Amino acid sequence: MSSDVLTLLAIDAGNTRIKCGLFRVEPEASRVLPECAGQWAFATGAAVDPAAIGVTDPATPAIITGSNPAEVERIVAEWPVTLPQPLRLSDRSSLPLKIDVDFPEKVGIDRLLNAIAANQIRSEGEPAILIDSGTATTIDYVNADGTFCGGAILPGFELCARALNQYTALLPHIPMHELLARESLPDEVGRNTEAAITSGLYWGHVGAVNGLLRRQMHLAGRELEETGGPAAMTGGPLVLLTGGAATLLQPHMPSIVRYEPHLSLQGLAFVAASQHRAVATD
Ligand SMILES: Nc1ncnc2c1ncn2[C@@H]1O[C@H](COP(=O)(O)OP(=O)(O)O)[C@@H](O)[C@H]1O
Ligand SMILES: CC(C)(COP(=O)(O)O)[C@@H](O)C(=O)NCCC(=O)O
Ligand SMILES: [K+]
Structure with missing residues (x-):
């Protein structure tokens, strides 16, 4: 595996459950979703301890978002002070996705992440339907x-x-x-x-x-x-x-x-890796 492969923790706080996944994202990988190296789910309100979910390297970047903004706030507030704070994704306009709806800022970010993941594996010229x-x-x-x-x-x-x-x-x-x-x-x-x-x-x-x-x-x-x-x-x-x-x-x-059990998390991991690499090459 190439040393440019980025390992990161993606967290999706939904209305019922918090989903966390460790992903390996290949640079410029085409037509594949980020590889899932481990996934954990917790009920809304539960503690999310990065150490307990397999994050052993403190340098592992983490990114968090989801359809439940209060949960995102809580998880970030409870994040261990010894680790770098997770990157919080909320601005739809920064996403690598064209959005044609009445109010793009109001669309659930989980829905947009599914679309970003689908675009990774969709054949050119083929529409996608995401359930x-x-x-x-x-x-x-x-x-x-x-x-x-x-x-x-x-x-x-x-x-x-x-x-x-x-x-x-x-x-x-x-x-x-x-x-x-x-x-x-x-x-x-x-x-x-x-x-x-x-x-x-x-x-x-x-x-x-x-x-x-x-x-x-x-x-x-x-x-x-x-x-x-x-x-x-x-x-x-x-x-x-x-x-x-x-x-x-x-x-x-x-x-x-x-x-595709991890679609939203894979969309999130893809966004995180693109942003991480953009910062690294600035
Ligand atoms: N083990 C489980 N625990 C909780 N919900 C489950 C479980 N298995 C299936 N479900 C179903 O999945 C839904 C939660 O799915 P999830 O994708 O995590 O939702 P959300 O993103 O809204 O939190 C529940 O509402 C329930 O219908
Ligand atoms: C439709 C949803 C509730 C689905 O969230 P989930 O069931 O995954 O918790 C969420 O995407 C949401 O709150 N959307 C905001 C409104 C919209 O998407 O237009
Ligand atoms: K969802």
């Missing part, structure tokens, strides 16, 4: 020029489960870990309240995400072709799936959908 299923689920569109064009935001599994319980008198909360621990797929026709909610949460989310994917594929000039089982592609955009709940969706997505 990120976390607290919220987002389905975003990157056009053939690599421009982030916006997308769709809907409540994620856990948020839907909590909302059904919180805004009704009679519906129980179906916890996420019960959905995750299931050995069999939920019955579409639930024979009791819990089973009916489970069907709605699970198959409803699968249907919503596939419906939005189909619509965005249509915008890209491509159609999903039904072939009896999961839909198959007739060719077309790069479609990436990521986020904490991605593994629930994956079995029900068209076969062209590529699961």
Whole structure:
């Protein structure tokens, strides 16, 4: 491995979890995502100790951002004084990404990082569709020029489960870990309240995400072709799936959908490495 390979710690503070990853970024690597050498996830509010997550070299640069600015502040405030402070990324205008939306500064930075990562591996002239299923689920569109064009935001599994319980008198909360621990797929026709909610949460989310994917594929000039089982592609955009709940969706997505568990962190690592190298060569 070249000595120019940069190892850095990327931290993404989301609304449910803080994700940390150690990445090796090759200089001018094309069509590959930064290699993940270790990944850790913590619940929002938990302590993030760089030593406990494998950062043994105090010179390892760290970068932090995320859709939860208060968490970013807290993690930076609690960062060990013996280590260099993490670089905080918040300015969308400094990102290596063209953004064509009404208010670029208001777009979740996690969504933009996914687009930056996708642009690393997207073939020239090919659009990309990015599905990120976390607290919220987002389905975003990157056009053939690599421009982030916006997308769709809907409540994620856990948020839907909590909302059904919180805004009704009679519906129980179906916890996420019960959905995750299931050995069999939920019955579409639930024979009791819990089973009916489970069907709605699970198959409803699968249907919503596939419906939005189909619509965005249509915008890209491509159609999903039904072939009896999961839909198959007739060719077309790069479609990436990521986020904490991605593994629930994956079995029900068209076969062209590529699961990339660390997409936002890899986008962040790529941005950090570019900025680090720019400073080093100034
Ligand atoms: N072990 C887990 N702990 C917490 N959430 C999980 C876990 N496995 C899957 N999930 C699902 O992933 C979501 C969190 O995903 P994540 O991408 O970390 O979200 P965010 O970026 O919003 O914090 C939860 O809302 C839940 O639906
Ligand atoms: C849509 C999101 C809540 C997703 O965040 P997450 O589920 O990953 O915590 C986040 O990207 C966000 O707060 N966005 C701001 C609004 C926007 O993107 O337009
Ligand atoms: K996210």
